[in-house]
Amino acid sequence: MTPTAAPKPRPERRNEDFAALDQAHALHPWQHFQGMAREVPLVITEGQGCMVTDTTGRSYLDAVGGVWCTNIGLGRREMAEAIGAQALKLAYANPFVDVTNDPAALLAARLAELAPGDLNRVHFTTGGSTAVDTAVRMVSYYHHARGNPGKTDIVSRENSYHGSTYLSQSVGKRNGDRIEEFRYKTEGIHHLSCPNPYRRPAHLTEAQFCDELVAEFEALIARVGADRIGGFIAEPIQASGGIIIPPEGYLKRMWQLCQRHDILFIADEVVTGFGRIGHWFASLAEFGVQPDMITCAKGLTSGYIPLGALIFSDRIYQAMSQGPSGWFTSGYTYSGHPVACAAGLKNIEIMEREGLLPHAAKVGSYFETRLQALSHLPLVGDVRGRKLMLCVENVADKATKALLPDEANESKRISNACEEMGLLVRPIGHLNVMSPPLTITEGQVDFVVETLERAIARVTDDLVREGFKLG
Structure with a gap:
């Protein structure tokens, strides 16, 4: 029998060692290499x-x-108990094709209840980035199923942030995110001006600024063609792009343009969803917009376990279900993860119970x-x-x-x-x-x-x- 190599010794770690271990082995999201070398994490x-x-x-x-x-908030015992109980009962279940689990089914129903209008369908993802990635792909699927295979272009805004997958980061365009070491998808993605009232041209009132922003979208549709533009994605309030609250009436007018030209309106509520500004979702409650899709994550489980979701309309589901291929070939190993969905259910329960x-x-x-x-x-x-x-x-x-x-x-x-x-x-x-x-x-x-x-x-x-x- 071949002798087994002895494991590396693991000395007892002191508190001050963790920072050194991190610097020696971990690569952080958005790590700044020079800054990390100068500062102890x-x-x-x-x-x-x-x-x-x-x-x-x-x-x-x-x-x-x-x-x-x-x-x-952190340290919720009942969240830990719900997560632990579900892990013991069923730690994982295959989410593909025709298999589900009870927490996933229950959470999908709760999200449909909380979402505005006919947003009664839910596709679970691993986080906000993958929810946006799925939404952008669903735009193409939906229009193709309705006989418009060329209607695939996506419109976003400057200084927006929609995630860090290849596709979601290409759709977003936040200052500082675009670096020369990476490449981004550019074909079929268009960026409009950032609706930042503080940085508007000095000669414009906020109302005039809003008019110009809407006119810019109209001009883009005229130039590119409504037969090519399939979706418009917007955070109700641009979060990482600078807490940008758009001018009064801007989002509703952009939504009305989308309706007029058969362009799906995707509300990226990864940050604004689940109470951040006092509503389950901000699009309709705060801005009077009934989106076709909502992406969410973060507050869905309050960060206790990773989970994202794309909530979309019955109309979109019905059109896709009648498409020529018959398959929606997108999803994740951890879609509808039972432990994550149990955390989401308990999170919503706490938010409701405690007002x-x-x-x-x-x-x-x-x-x-x-x-x-x-x-x-x-x-x-x-x-x-x-x-x-x-x-x-x-x-x-x-x-x-x-x-x-x-x-x-x-x-x-x-x-x-x-x-x-x-x-x-x-x-x-x-x-x-x-x-x-x-x-x-x-x-x-x-x-x-x-x-x-x-x-x-x-x-x-x-x-x-x-x-x-x-x-």
Whole structure:
């Protein structure tokens, strides 16, 4: 018998070792290699409610909500029990063709109940990126089934984010995401202007800006042809692209154009869904738009287990079911995963039982008001957002809205200063973004705003000392 090689020894790890292990072996999403070499990663080891604790025992209020996702808060025993019980009962089931499982069937029915209009069909995915990927492919399938095989083009917006698969990242176009080392699909994908009222041309009112945005879409349809454009995808509020709330009436007018030209409207609600701005879904409740499809993830399980879903209309399902091939050849090994679906069901139950949607609306309105108090700071150009989806945009000159040079790195410096004071906010470009759990209290909001104000003031002083000019 051949002797078995002895396993590598595993010395007992001390808390300070985890950061070194991470740096030696892990590649992070959106890792910045030079930044990672300069800074020791923050190693989180525990979480409870809105608070997280690192390996040194230091606690932080997580105003980022993980990555827009810890909606019901961390450390929920009943979530852990639901996940554990389902793992013992049925840890996995084949989701393909004609096999399902009871949590997947129940969650599909609940999502159909919560979604607006006739969005009664659900395709489970592994997350938001794969939900968007599926939605874009479904556009082609739907139109082909109806006898329009050339109607496959997708329209998106500048500075949008729709995921990180090859197709979903090609559809999105956020500043900083397009790098020369990667290639992206360009054929059949069109990008319209970002509907950012803060960055609109100075000579336009917000209403005039809205008119121009809608006219731009009309011109694209005329140029490319309605016979080629199959779908339009939009986040109701552009999240990672800068908490962009579009001008009044913009989304509804874009939707009406889609209806007029038989273009499917895909609402990317991966962030806005499940209570982030006080609704199960924001499209109809907040913006008066009845989408043909909704993509969701994140708050669907509050980040306890990965799960995404594409919710789509009966009309789309009926058309696809009558298509020539008879097969929908898209899906995932972990579609409708029973443990993930059990987590989704328990998550929705908690949100309903504890009234987290109205709570988010109430505390979110308070957060909006309190955060506006930072508008007077010299570094702050804009404070914007809705309910529990907010950001501060930093500028060099409040009058011209000019940005600081990238080397100033002010948003990361602000987030670092916040971290030193027990607060986590997210730096994205020249923004500091907040999307806390829906359970956050008004007292915790006060801590967030007061800490962020101190951090901005400290960084402003540092920038002036270093010779950066602030208008």
